[in-house]
Amino acid sequence: MPLSVAEKNALINNALEAQLNAYCPYSNFAVGASILNSNGEFFKGVNVENASYGATICAERSAICAAITSLGISNFCPKGICVTINLPSPGAPCGMCRQVLAEFGDFPVLLHSTTTKSLIITSVSELTPMSFTKTQIDQHQQMEKEKS
Numbered sequence: 001m002p003l004s005v006a007e008k009n010a011l012i013n014n015a016l017e018a019q020l021n022a023y024c025p026y027s028n029f030a031v032g033a034s035i036l037n038s039n040g041e042f043f044k045g046v047n048v049e050n051a052s053y054g055a056t057i058c059a060e061r062s063a064i065c066a067a068i069t070s071l072g073i074s075n076f077c078p079k080g081i082c083v084t085i086n087l088p089s090p091g092a093p094c095g096m097c098r099q100v101l102a103e104f105g106d107f108p109v110l111l112h113s114t115t116t117k118s119l120i121i122t123s124v125s126e127l128t129p130m131s132f133t134k135t136q137i138d139q140h141q142q143m144e145k146e147k148s
Contacts, residue, residue: 003036012084012112015059016084020032029047031046035067038079043063043067044066045062045063045066058096081101087114089116098127109124
């Protein structure tokens with residue numbers, strides 16, 4: 001389902017608000033994210049860095065965790081997400097975030113630059129062609145079940 005202009009603007013504004021709370025002492029690369037759930041609620045996330053870089057969490061996954069924590073998985077149905085970064089060009093989610101987004105369906109992804117206000121609108125499916133999802137696991141389990 002396409003996003004309305006008001007929904008896009010709200011996603012951007014929520015991501016910008018979230019970005020102010022990013023914890024990025026090592027990279028100074030502040031990222032904010034906002035997810036719009038199908039029930040109209042917004043959930044924010046930020047990147048939280050760690051001295052052990054692998055323990056860092058990205059803003060996209062942080063927002064998804066906030067939404068699922070609040071709603072429960074049965075009520076989580078993302079309608080769109082916005083990710084804003086402090087670079088001249090909008091940045092795309094990392095591979096791990098793309099995989100996590102793909103877990104929850106295909107929906108619009110707004111990529112926003114804080115510095116130039118430029119915006120790219122794409123989708124989860126465009127960011128993750130041929131992604132590995134629950135569908136493949138379900139197919140494999142069905143094949144295994146049919147063997148026995």
